[in-house]
Amino acid sequence: MKFIHISDVYLGAVPDADQVWGQTRARELWDSFIRVIDDCNRERVDLLLISGNLFARQPIKREIEELNKHLDRLERTQVVITAGSLDYIREGSLYVHNSWADHVHFVESSTVQCVDIGFLGVKVWGLSYDRPVIRERLFDDVVVSSGDDYNILLISGMDGEHCPADRRMLSTAGFDYVGIGRAGQADIREREKNAICGSLEPVNSDDDGRHGYVLGEIMDGRTTLSLVPIAKREYKDIDLVVSGGEDAADVSRRLRDMISLNGNNNIYTVFVSGQVADAGALLEELKRCGNVIKVTFADALSADIDRMKASHQGDIIERFITLLENDEDEHAGEALGVGLMALGENNTRK
Amino acid sequence: MKITDLWLTHFGKFHSKHISLNPGMNVVEGNNEAGKSTIHSFIFAMLFGLEGSADARLMRDKYKPWEDKGGYCGTMRIEEGSRAYLIERGFSKDKPYVHLTDVASGREIIPAQSKLNDLLGGMTENIYLNTVSIGQMKSVAVDELAGELKEHVNNLGSAGNINISIQGAQDTLSEGRRRLERRLSPADKVNVSELQGMYDTAILELDRNISKYSSVADRIKEGRQKEYTEYSEKQNSHDLLKRRQEELENSRRQITDEIARYEQEKGQIVARAGRKPKYLDENALRAGAKPGMPTIGLISIIMMFFMVAGAALVGVLLYNGDVSKRHAIYAFIAAAVVFVIFLNIFIVGIRIRRKRYNFFRLACDKMAKMGEAKSALSSVEEQLGKCNADLSELDSSEYFAIHEQNEELEKELLKLEYEQQNLVKNIDDISARLQAAKRAKAENDRLKDKIAAYRLAMQKLFEAAEEIENSFGEDMLRDASVYFKEVTHEAYDEIIIGRDHKPMLKRGDRIVDLTSVSRGTIEQAYLCIRLAASECIAKVSMPLLLDDTFAFFDDERTKSALKLLKNSNHQVIIMTCQKREKQLIKA
Incomplete structure (x- = not known):
């Protein structure tokens, strides 16, 4: 039967x-x-x-x-x-x-x-x-x-x-x-x-x-x-890594290509990581690239914290890491990332 | 720690270059592009290697030997206390290496880097670059110089790192936070609970509609069933009555027309017939009365009899000869004439009577027929009246009430069905808004988390900066002030931090802004701050490396600075393109 x-x-x-x-x-x-x-x-x-x-x-x-x-x-x-x-x-x-x-x-x-x-x-x-x-x-x-x-x-x-x-x-x-x-x-x-x-x-x-x-x-x-x-569409994820030299138009072009490759009918959640200058503007551009339902930006920094701490002994970076790495605040991890990114951007000797 | 010898085996432009250094003041003199900075960088490379930080790796590429003469390496001899060590390093990307040898025993110390870190007192590249490696200030104009010094002081004082601007970092975080706040959706776009309430209400409304719809549909079904039952019984009666009514109406019309026609015909007959004979009436006619003899007929008959009798008499008389033949003929002729006349009169009279009789009879027929018709009409009307009464009774019967009710229910059902479409459309609209609100809220929550992270970062950055300021910032400024007072021959008493974290110079009670002093003075302040920082931050005594530091110093200032350095008990290695420093040291 x-x-x-x-x-x-x-x-x-x-x-x-x-x-x-x-x-x-x-x-x-x-x-x-x-x-x-x-x-x-x-x-x-x-x-x-x-x-x-x-x-x-x-x-x-x-x-x-x-x-x-x-x-x-x-x-x-x-x-x-x-x-x-x-x-x-x-x-x-x-x-x-x-x-x-x-x-x-x-x-x-x-x-x-x-x-x-x-x-x-x-x-x-x-x-x-x-x-x-x-x-x-x-x-x-x-x-x-x-x-x-x-x-x-x-x-x-x-x-x-x-x-x-x-x-x-x-x-x-x-x-x-x-x-x-x-x-x-x-x-x-x-x-x-x-x-x-x-x-x-x-x-x-x-x-x-x-x-x-x-x-x-x-x-x-x-x-x-x-x-x-038989479903006519799938929900799919796309990872986009943005490099320093790319502007929103470049990133959008890449996303369009990836969507075309994976199926224009499908519906996408885009995970953006890397060096994003203006997340708000990029978000709007990316949403126009196809059936994009959501755009998420990765946390600011994924660096070797221990190495950074060691190489910045005695200075603000070491103190900052020390204050946050054992902080129980739920936002401590992300605060560490954005803080280090800000310090990095304002370090004239990188 | 003191550096005694440098062997730049293959490093930058140097191959097998040896430099010997004193424990006190050293001057490495040379023109521009002579390689002073190369030597400066070589010392850094020997202490820390060139594979660590990004700066180091850049340096590795920069100082790769111009000519390939068999390697990229060097050796440095250092003394720490009573012991001497030989550091040997290879800098090539593929095979970097480091060897540390105890000179006295000739034994290689393994692991080399670990021991080297101990000898450096845990000094990192970063600390080294912020303390013992002292370059020039970059700016040219005095006000820019003042700004640069402010940065250095603040950075050193609060960041412990000359290159990191805390204020800049705070501004970056603040701007980042503001950007995130700008992306927050307003409250009316994230009113999820309100929209959820509306959605639930809309669903309930649809449920109510469907419940009512089903109820009405059931009632219609029941009603139609009942209607059908009544219909079967009543509809037949109704149809029959309707047909009967129609027939009776037709009959009535026909009879009425007939009556009118009879009336008209009777009228015509009567008009043609003239006056009605007196001796005739309808009853007599009905009883079968005949037209009879008109009076003139009788008279005519009598007269004709008399004429015949008279003619007979004349005949007798003639026979008897009582009358002449001529008189008899005259009498016969007269009698015949009178006879004929009266015969005609008789005939005409009979005819007229008969004609009148016939007309009247006709008229009576018509009237009789009219009477019948009227009677029939009356009957028809009576029947019609009854039929109409029966029909009315049927019209107001329950069947029509049910039928009407069902018709109304059908309309209501249609209305409910139409309402369903609108309710569904409403649900879809609210659903769209709810989905958008949920998405916006999720995004808002995520943004708020990020904003909270930014706030936390700013707070902790502030705390960290305060810690550094408290721990050594004040010490650094105090020591720097002592040195500054010395090198300026007490022209100034101290370096202080004024409002807005601006370094200022104090002379007695006077506070002097940096923009109102010369470049040389600012450079002196810079040197003193770096020197103070190296004392405060570095944990072991390290050689001080000065790279063209005195370029903008006059002789007097140079002399004071050299004296300060000499008295600092550090080994000092001065890279310069001027002969002055050497001469002053000799002096």
Whole structure:
């Protein structure tokens, strides 16, 4: 039996809403979901599992209609959907009021229930969130039913505030697959028959790495899993070392080249180190070089403090280092760096 | 420590150059470009090597032998107390080396650099350059000189390093801090908690809308179900009644038209018929009365009878011969004529009666029909009235109420759906602002940390400068003042630090600004300060190296300075391009 597992699709969200690419990203979330539907048809997938946060908030009528439209295009795939901590089922939720097609099984229950898809020979276990935080351990007592059917468990979150559970324990509970829905990067453990599928598309700069869906197959008691990366963009880091002779235009040119090399579509956090005269002006220039979400300037000085102390015995540099190197103030390290840099700049004999 | 010999084996322009030095005053005399600075640098290189600081490495490149004659190296002999040591160094970048040999035993001391550091009393390159290696002041103009001396005093006094400007460092930090402060986003751009509150409220509003939407949708579903049920029953009745109403309306129209037509026709008939025969009325007509004989008809018949009778009589008379044939013919003709006349009258009378009878009959028919029609109309109207009443009753029935309600609910649903779009747009807008605010706040927090670091650095720099000032700054100035008083032959009493960290000269009660004294005096003050610094900072007695220090001194000043140096118990090595110093020392 072939299946695709996704979670944290965040339809309806506008990632990086304050940036120029924000609205495009919002549409790209839908595009990636549509790609999953297309892949279900192309790969002749039997089961599509969506474990939480299909939407970033409660879906509205128009969004549910669009969802129905896309799910209706599935040619042979059964769908099981659970709600997560963001799109949890509230009073009047359109998840509950929607007339789902026959091949779509929405789990309304807030306790673990079983969706029995008899003709496929599979039982899918899971629950939908009815509040944003669930601290109770609701999955500890889930027992795999006997029989020939495949058993799949879906769980969203699996951390302290969101359905806490022991991953290892779940992997030994007898399920043919445990699908964990959580934002961030995927983490596939094929031997343990479980996977965190991660979000389909990254939505902030902490979400680096590859994103996509988990494609799995259960056959003769064996489960194979792989990540299919389909995300349209990645969040990446770039290190820029500025040398003394470079002005903002030079640095910008270099950054543009690096962005071009790494993909103009991706979204970048730039770490700048080296000799930066005017960080403020450089920041503005760099932000214009492409999809640059953040620019961070490294601390002022990374020098061999001991050597500096030794070679400046008796003078201000030695005294300054002595005063700060054992200071417990949280800013002492950085104060040492900027102070030494200032002293260095005002040392006529370097 | 004293330096006794220098062997510049391969160093700069020198190859196998040997210089012997006295323990007291030494003058290395030569023209410009003769190599005095090379010798000065050689001594530095022998003591500290050329692979340490950036300055040292620059020096290594600068003094690489002009001609490759087998190396880049030198040897120096020093004495410390009763012991003599030989320092041998190689300066090439690839294979630098240092050997230290105890001259008496001939044993090499390992590790060489460690022992050398001990002999130097831990003196570093930095201290050496700030103390015992005394060059010239750089400036030319007197006011610039005064500024340069101020820098030296302050730097030495507070930095312990002639080249580091504390004020400059503080200004740099201050400017750096101000730049960071300028990058801080204003409060209204980082109001994360306010925006988060707005976002949460917007989400709640959407939740409320969706809840209401679902509730209305449910009500519509229920209402439509009920409407359908009522509809099934009532709609049929309604349709039937509507059809009936329509039929009855049509009937009424038709009957009304008919009545009007009958009226019109009757009118036309009556108009044509003339007066209504008196003997005829509708009842008689209905009872089947016939037109009957008009009076003139009877008269005509009687008259015709009389004519026939008369003709018969005449005939009899004629037969009897009572009348002449001619009279009889006249009588027959007259009777015939009268007979014909009355016959015509009779016929016409009958015809007229019959015509009138027919018209009247027609008119009566029409009236009868009109009567029927009116009666039918009345019936239709009665039925129509009932039908309308039934319809009204149906109109005000529950079905239409439900239908109306559902229509209103549908409108409300549409409105709620439209509102959803606006609420989502609002959420997106707030989300954008919230994300921007979070980013700005994170950046602000980072900038504030950096600003705090700058403040801390400025504070600690100030503390460090104070420590140095307190520890030796005052001592240095006191010693410098003593030397200065001596070299100026008590022209001045002391060097003090005035306002704004400016060094000033004191003569009795008078305070003299440096800009109002000669270059020579300032240079003298500089020499005394350097000498005082070397005493205060350096922990062992080191040779003093003076490189063209007296260039701007007159003879008298030079003499005083040399005397001061001689009395300082340091070995003094003077590099100069003037013969004067040698002569004065000899003298």
